[in-house]
Amino acid sequence: MRKEVLLAAMMLALVVAAPGGARAACVVGQLTVCMPAITTGAKPSGACCANLRAQQACFCQYAKDPSLGAYIRSPHARETLVTCGLAVPHS
Incomplete structure (x- = not known):
């Protein structure tokens, strides 16, 4: 649970700091x-898969972010993409 709270806080900071x-x-x-x-x-939920599809163009940007990269490049993230029927990005 602590990991999720930390990641949510980092995500919020990234969204607030992002350019328009x-x-x-x-x-x-x-x-x-x-x-x-x-x-x-x-197993990813339907909402998860839908949001991944909507954010697919952002995966490389997220992977390059020091606070998010480890999550985006993790084995479970890759499994989640495959389960949702999305291609695993190669950078």
Whole structure:
């Protein structure tokens, strides 16, 4: 639980600090619904998959962020993408 709270706080800080254009398209806070899948390997919910699809263009940006990269590149994140039918980005 502590990890999820920390990640949610980092996501909120990233969204607030993002420039106007990035804030409109890349809202990392929308991925909080995916935290159980990304951190524990639980099956992603429909809402998680929908939000991943909506944020797919932002994955590389998130992976380059020092506070988010480890989550985005984690094995469970890859499993979540595959389960949702999304391609795993290669950077």
